[in-house]
Amino acid sequence: MTRSARTFLILLAVALPALPAAMAQDCPLTSVAIVSPRDGATLYVDESASLEVNFEAEPGCVAETENIEFFLAQPGSTNFTSIGVDTAFPYRTSYTFLAMTFDEPWTLRVAATPTDGTTEPVQLESTFTFVAVGNATDSNGNGLPDAPFAALNGTTDTWRATGQFADAAFTLLGAASAMYGYTIEQAPFPDATSITLASPHNPGQTLTVKASQSLLAEGERGVLIVAMAPDAISLMGSTHAARADGVAPSTALDPDAEYIHVSLIISDDNGVTFNEVPDTRLADHPIELTLSGLDLVGGEDYTLARYPAYIKDFNNVVRIATETGTWKSVTNQGIDYETGTLTADLTTMGLFAPFQQADVGTVTDTTGTTTFWMILSPILLALGILQAADGGGPCFIATAAYGTPMAGDINTLRLFRDKALLTSAAGSLAVDTYYRLSPPIADGVAASPLLAAIVRVALVPVVWIIRLTMSVPPGMWPLLVLVAALLALRRRRKTA
Numbered sequence: 234m235t236r237s238a239r240t241f242l243i244l245l246a247v248a249l250p251a252l253p254a255a256m257a258q259d260c261p262l263t264s265v266a267i268v269s270p271r272d273g274a275t276l277y278v279d280e281s282a283s284l285e286v287n288f289e290a291e292p293g294c295v296a297e298t299e300n301i302e303f304f305l306a307q308p309g310s311t312n313f314t315s316i317g318v319d320t321a322f323p324y325r326t327s328y329t330f331l332a333m334t335f336d337e338p339w340t341l342r343v344a345a346t347p348t349d350g351t352t353e354p355v356q357l358e359s360t361f362t363f364v365a366v367g368n369a370t371d372s373n374g375n376g377l378p379d380a381p382f383a384a385l386n387g388t389t390d391t392w393r394a395t396g397q398f399a400d401a402a403f404t405l406l407g408a409a410s411a412m413y414g415y416t417i418e419q420a421p422f423p424d425a426t427s428i429t430l431a432s433p434h435n436p437g438q439t440l441t442v443k444a445s446q447s448l449l450a451e452g453e454r455g456v457l458i459v460a461m462a463p464d465a466i467s468l469m470g471s472t473h474a475a476r477a478d479g480v481a482p483s484t485a486l487d488p489d490a491e492y493i494h495v496s497l498i499i500s501d502d503n504g505v506t507f508n509e510v511p512d513t514r515l516a517d518h519p520i521e522l523t524l525s526g527l528d529l530v531g532g533e534d535y536t537l538a539r540y541p542a543y544i545k546d547f548n549n550v551v552r553i554a555t556e557t558g559t560w561k562s563v564t565n566q567g568i569d570y571e572t573g574t575l576t577a578d579l580t581t582m583g584l585f586a587p588f589q590q591a592d593v594g595t596v597t598d599t600t601g602t603t604t605f606w607m608i609l610s611p612i613l614l615a616l617g618i619l620q621a622a623d624g625g626g627p628c629f630i631a632t633a634a635y636g637t638p639m640a641g642d643i644n645t646l647r648l649f650r651d652k653a654l655l656t657s658a659a660g661s662l663a664v665d666t667y668y669r670l671s672p673p674i675a676d677g678v679a680a681s682p683l684l685a686a687i688v689r690v691a692l693v694p695v696v697w698i699i700r701l702t703m704s705v706p707p708g709m710w711p712l713l714v715l716v717a718a719l720l721a722l723r724r725r726r727k728t729a
Contacts, residue, residue: 234424238642239355241381246596247370247645249413249692254650259325260622261293261294261297261346262293262294262297262298262345262348262352262354263291263294263295263355264292265290265292265293265301265344265355265356265357265359266290266291266292266293266344266357267289267290267341267343267359268289268291268323268425268427269288269289269391269427269428269429269708270286270288270341270361270389270391271359271388271389272359272360272361272389273359273360273361273387274359274361274362274389274391274392275362275364275387275388275389275390275391276361276362276364276391276392276393277364277365277366277367277370277378277384277385277390277391277392277393277394278333278363278364278365278366278392278393278659279366279395280335280365280366280396280435281369281454282711283329283330283331284329284330284333284393285327285328285329285330285431286327286328286329286330286393287325287326287429287430287439288303288316288317288325288326288327288328288341288429289324289325289338289356289429290303290324290325290343290345291322291323291324291562292324292345292355293355297347297348297349298322298324298335298345298346298347298348299320299346299347299348299350300319300320300324300345300346300373301318301324301343301344301345301346302317302318302320302341302343302344302346302354303315303316303317303318303319303328303342304316304341304342304343304344304636305328305340305341306339306340306342307334307339308334308339308679309337311495313342314363315338316328317698318435322724324345325429327431328431329417333363334363335362335363335364335365335367335478335612336362336363337358337362338360338361338362339361339362339363340358340359340360341358341359341360341361342356342357342358343356343357343358343500345357346540348707352371355375362605364558366378366392366394366581370384371396372395373395373396373406373550373552374397374398374404375470375552375553376396376397376404376405376407376460377392377396377407377409377458377551377552377553378392378395378396378409378458378551379549379550379551380504380549380550380551380632381409381456381458381498381504381505381507381551382456382503382507383399383504384409385409385410385411386411387411387430387455388411388413390410390411391409391410391411392407392408392409392410393406393408393430394406394407394408395407395433397467398466398469398470398471399465400466400471401464401467401470401471402463402464402466402467402468403434403462403463403464403467404433404462404467405434405460405461405462405467405468406430406432406460406461406462407458408430408458408459408460409456409457409458409459409461410426410427410428410429410456410457411426411454411455411456412426412446412448412449412454412455412456412457412497413446413449413453413454413455413461414442414446414449414450414451414452414453414454414455415539418517418708422444423537424447425444425445425446425458426443426444426446426447426457427441427442427443427444427700428441428442428443428457428459429441429442430459430461430518430592432461432491432526433464434462434491435463435491435526437526438491438494438524438525438526438527439523439524439570440458440461440522440523440525441521441522441523441525442457442495442517442520442521442523442530443459443520443521444497444520444521445518445520446509447517447518448497448499448510448514448515448518448520449482449499450455450501451502451634452501453499453500453596454499454500454501454504455498455499455500455510456497456498456505456507457479457495457496457497457520458494458495458497458498458544459493459494459495460493460553461491461492461493461494462490462491463490463492464490464492465477465492465584465586466478468490468494468553468584469494469552469554469555469584470493471544473542473553473554473555474555475541476541476555476556477555477560477584478559489725490527490586490587491524491583491586492584492585492586493524493585493586494553494583494584494585495520495522495579495582495583496509496542496543496544496548496553496582497509497510497520497582498510498544507546509543509544509582510582512581513579514581515579515581515582516580516644518579519579519580520529520578520579520582521577521578521579522537522573522577522579522585523574523576523580524537524574524575524576524587525560525572525573525574525575526573526574527573527574527575527587528573529568529573531556533589534565534589535568535575535585535587535588535589536562536566536588536589537562537563537575537577537585537586537587537588537653538560538561538585538586538587539560539561539562539563539581539584540555540559540560540561540583540584540585540586541556541557541583541584542553542554542555542556542583542584543556543580543582543583551556552586555584557684560586560646562590563578563579563585565578565579565580566578575587610681613714644719649723656665681688
């Protein structure tokens with residue numbers, strides 16, 4: 234018997250006795266976290282304009298959450314007003330501030346209602362403060378802070394502002410959010426920084442960009458920068474837009490499409506110097522991009538394409554700059570025609586825009602990969618390796634084995650769950666079943682150093698396989714299967 238087979242049997246022996254009890258148990262809804270804006274955040278915003286702010290919360294147990302309601306109280310008041318309810322993960326709502334009170338804290342309250350209908354909602358409050366953006370922090374009016382690390386000095390500080398170049402037809406919407414490198418013990422929950430922007434030009438179109446804190450090493454500072462505009466000139470000015478427009482395959486996806494810039498700049502000297510986050514880090518922790526509210530036509534093929542661009546310091550003022558290059562399709566992306574949504578895992582930074590697929594070459598078809606993972610998922614679920622939700626707490630097996638929701642391998646498992654299993658009804662059902670079966674098994678793993686070590690060892694080849702297969706273009710799978718079959722046949726003939 235091989236070592237892998239012995240490991241599988243050991244885990245199966247551990248899991249099976251707990252399954253009868255697991256059938257009758259669910260993960261309890263005992264906590265909720267406010268993802269954005271985080272507690273104590275300073276929001277630097279335009280003083281004269283109304284502002285739509287997006288709020289996001291995350292429950293400790295998605296499977297047992299009926300909905301999350303958001304409430305807001307003005308500075309100095311204890312009277313909360315409901316501003317929205319969301320019934321599905323990710324739990325979000327937005328609110329437009331027509332008149333803002335500056336330099337005094339607003340209070341956000343979230344209430345997560347359990348599905349059992351009898352337990353009281355789990356509540357949490359946080360505060361945030363608006364500070365007006367002025368010429369001192371955005372001297373060139375490009376919608377971005379001149380010195381991001383100086384402007385966003387607090388661990389939860391964010392930036393929202395509009396800008397307009399002299400030669401542009403539209404305003405751009407710029408955003409930035411501070412990030413800090415933590416040790417595992419110091420890491421916040423949830424461990425991701427999220428920016429959500431609602432297009433001021435195209436009602437209903439929303440952009441969400443989410444970056445893991447794991448992209449930063451301990452002691453490093455980072456700033457996630459996102460900007461969007463209806464055309465490249467409005468996003469970065471004519472000089473730098475000319476490079477991208479000169480080789481653009483066509484006009485953007487449709488009249489209400491947006492050009493998007495995404496950058497994560499990092500510094501280990503408190504912002505004196507900075508660089509773009511290395512692609513080697515993004516390979517392990519891709520930045521998630523979701524563009525929703527698009528007018529997608531059924532039967533047409535679309536793709537999110539990238540052009541080389543970066544954040545550059547021009548005489549102590551940062552702005553978006555382009556390089557000489559070509560538009561290329563983002564490798565790992567998905568599309569939902571019903572909701573008009575494009576999603577992508579970004580493993581390099583730059584300028585992004587949605588195009589028709591034929592204009593930029595063939596986009597990788599993920600059907601083969603999804604089918605492969607749907608076959609493999611029951612095996613993985615039987616081993617109990619999937620974490621149920623980002624930072625879902627100690628009641629899930631992978632987290633129990635590692636002792637923390639911040640381990641790099643768990644981020645790989647999250648990606649597998651989100652991009653492979655949750656993209657289909659069958660996969661979602663499998664994950665939901667796992668939510669219900671895992672708590673008692675995870676409790677046993679967490680209580681036993683020996684079992685935790687066994688699970689960690691068992692996860693090594695599984696995580697390696699996930700990383701390998703999700704990096705292989707699905708069009709290569711038929712060839713790989715053929716090669717594997719030929720090798721197996723050759724080995725069988727040798728042993729015959």
